[in-house]
Amino acid sequence: MKEIINLPVSKIDEEEYHINMGPQHPSTHGVLRLVVSLQGEIVKNLKPHCGYIHRGIEKMCEKDTYPQIIHLTDRIDYLSSHISNHAVCLLVEKALEIEIPERVQYIRTIMDELTRIQSHQLWWSSFGMDLGGLTCFFYGLRDREMILDIWEETTGSRFLQSYNCPGGVMQDIHPNFQKKVHAFLKTFKKKIKDYDRILSGNVIFENRSQGVGILSKEDAISYGVTGPSGRGSGWSCDVRKTEPYSMYSKVQFNEVLRYECDTYSRYMVRMQEMHESMNIIEQLIDNIPAGDHSAKMKAVIKLPAGEYFQQVESARGELGLYVVSDGNKTPYRMKFRTPSFSNLSVLDHISRDMKIADLVAIGASLDLVIPDIDR
Amino acid sequence: MDNDSLTARILEIVPDAQLEENKQFLTFLVPAANLHDLALKLKSSPELAFDFLFCVSGVDYGKQLAVVYHLNSTQHKHALVIKVKTDDRANPNFDTVCDIWRTAEFHERETYDMFGIRFNNHPDLRRIFLEEDWKGYPLRKDYVDEVNIVEF
Numbered sequence: 001m002k003e004i005i006n007l008p009v010s011k012i013d014e015e016e017y018h019i020n021m022g023p024q025h026p027s028t029h030g031v032l033r034l035v036v037s038l039q040g041e042i043v044k045n046l047k048p049h050c051g052y053i054h055r056g057i058e059k060m061c062e063k064d065t066y067p068q069i070i071h072l073t074d075r076i077d078y079l080s081s082h083i084s085n086h087a088v089c090l091l092v093e094k095a096l097e098i099e100i101p102e103r104v105q106y107i108r109t110i111m112d113e114l115t116r117i118q119s120h121q122l123w124w125s126s127f128g129m130d131l132g133g134l135t136c137f138f139y140g141l142r143d144r145e146m147i148l149d150i151w152e153e154t155t156g157s158r159f160l161q162s163y164n165c166p167g168g169v170m171q172d173i174h175p176n177f178q179k180k181v182h183a184f185l186k187t188f189k190k191k192i193k194d195y196d197r198i199l200s201g202n203v204i205f206e207n208r209s210q211g212v213g214i215l216s217k218e219d220a221i222s223y224g225v226t227g228p229s230g231r232g233s234g235w236s237c238d239v240r241k242t243e244p245y246s247m248y249s250k251v252q253f254n255e256v257l258r259y260e261c262d263t264y265s266r267y268m269v270r271m272q273e274m275h276e277s278m279n280i281i282e283q284l285i286d287n288i289p290a291g292d293h294s295a296k297m298k299a300v301i302k303l304p305a306g307e308y309f310q311q312v313e314s315a316r317g318e319l320g321l322y323v324v325s326d327g328n329k330t331p332y333r334m335k336f337r338t339p340s341f342s343n344l345s346v347l348d349h350i351s352r353d354m355k356i357a358d359l360v361a362i363g364a365s366l367d368l369v370i371p372d373i374d375r
Numbered sequence: 376m377d378n379d380s381l382t383a384r385i386l387e388i389v390p391d392a393q394l395e396e397n398k399q400f401l402t403f404l405v406p407a408a409n410l411h412d413l414a415l416k417l418k419s420s421p422e423l424a425f426d427f428l429f430c431v432s433g434v435d436y437g438k439q440l441a442v443v444y445h446l447n448s449t450q451h452k453h454a455l456v457i458k459v460k461t462d463d464r465a466n467p468n469f470d471t472v473c474d475i476w477r478t479a480e481f482h483e484r485e486t487y488d489m490f491g492i493r494f495n496n497h498p499d500l501r502r503i504f505l506e507e508d509w510k511g512y513p514l515r516k517d518y519v520d521e522v523n524i525v526e527f
Contacts, residue, residue, distance in 0.1 A: 051504035224478035320430050335432040345481040
């Protein structure tokens with residue numbers, strides 16, 4: 001035994017070497033390439049390489065009218081497409097000072113929260129899968145299907161809806177909408193207990209996530225890590241609370257905050273957010289007022305010359321739209337401040353001196369969506 | 376702090392700052408030479424405490440190139456926009472603020488990638504989305520790409 005212990009440490013443990021994680025790696029959830037410097041299996045630093053699916057959306061926006069831009073925003077963060085659409089509409093409506101019917105605000109808020117739930121469901125599925133629990137992936141996708149069915153009926157699309165339009169929504173909700181949302185809430189309240197049984201209280205999962213990837217509140221603010229990832233560090237950054245839009249100032253819900261600052265804490269924030277989202281939907285779904293599904297809009301939308309900014313809370317954090325208008329029907333400059341872009345920038349900082357297997361857990365807890373980074 | 380006292384405080388730090396018209400945010404155009412000093416004071420003065428830089432955008436105004444910084448204070452809940460402009464289109468450069476707000480590191484790389492604006496003292500100023508050998512800066516208004524951009 002003694003000889004084995006006294007064996008010289010192999011040279012490879014002392015030297016730093018680089019490996020490529022991605023662009024084709026399942027745990028990067030898309031085409032993201034991380035160049036990781038390792039010493040043994042300890043991460044010394046990493047450099048993200050983005051741009052594999054950069055489509056130049058900001059450049060395209062300069063040629064497109066505002067209703068056309070809505071279709072592009074679907075493709076930025078495809079898991080919060082409805083929320084991104086909502087942001088463009090809010091910006092146009094704010095610039096033109098248009099009053100929006102209450103019915104539209106109810107519908108948009110319910111749709112936003114359904115979007116948040118399905119996004120968190122998919123995040124939970126892939127988080128489990130990244131850490132080796134393939135069951136999670138099937139459970140999450142099975143339950144997400146119900147929301148996609150609801151969308152298909154009302155918006156005509158399961159994934160990239162473009163359901164919002166300036167002034168309202170494309171068409172009124174389907175007669176089955178309320179019934180189906182109730183059925184979903186009833187089912188999912190039972191199913192989410194399974195989620196907790198599989199992962200939240202699982203000792204293997206806890207060991208892999210607790211104390212891993214510590215992100216202090218100061219760093220979260222400095223790096224601009226918003227959304228559930230920022231709230232997992234105890235930073236109250238929910239746009240629905242700080243700059244309420246649509247119905248968020250009128251419904252009762254809690255901003256979920258946790259203070260452990262680790263991967264587990266970011267995980268728990270999202271799990272509790274799903275409960276809060278269901279809570280918001282329950283308050284609205286039976287009270288949708290009658291009325292028009294859209295305000296009267298001019299055929300050609302031109303924003304008055306000036307600069308506008310609109311924030312919304314997407315499933316990943318703060319989505320900001322910055323528009324410079326010169327009075328034409330297309331924006332002069334449109335910038336998307338996307339949450340995943342800022343959240344990615346902190347990955348190097350929080351995964352240093354962690355094991356490479358922990359990097360997978362940390363990356364999953366930031367819930368990156370690659371088109372949201374690359375645009 | 377309300378907008379009036381913020382205005383007074385900023386004019387005290389940078390007397391040459393110009394107030395710009397904006398309905399939503401208090402917006403100041405500051406000389407590029409004052410940018411880093413102002414940014415440092417905005418972050419470190421306890422009564423200002425602008426700790427959250429939530430957006431950095433490059434804008435091509437035709438003759439001028441600009442960088443727009445959207446700032447927020449998580450403590451006092453006030454917001455501010457700082458703008459810097461330059462006439463030098465051949466070699467535009469500003470001081471980096473990524474030593475003050477870490478998030479600026481990626482945002483400034485993106486601005487460099489799309490507008491060719493260089494940031495002095497930036498630790499790792501490379502293109503972020505496009506390849507290293509890409510010619511030109513796509514979000515500039517005078518950018519020409521006959522292959523990929525089809526004019527109607």
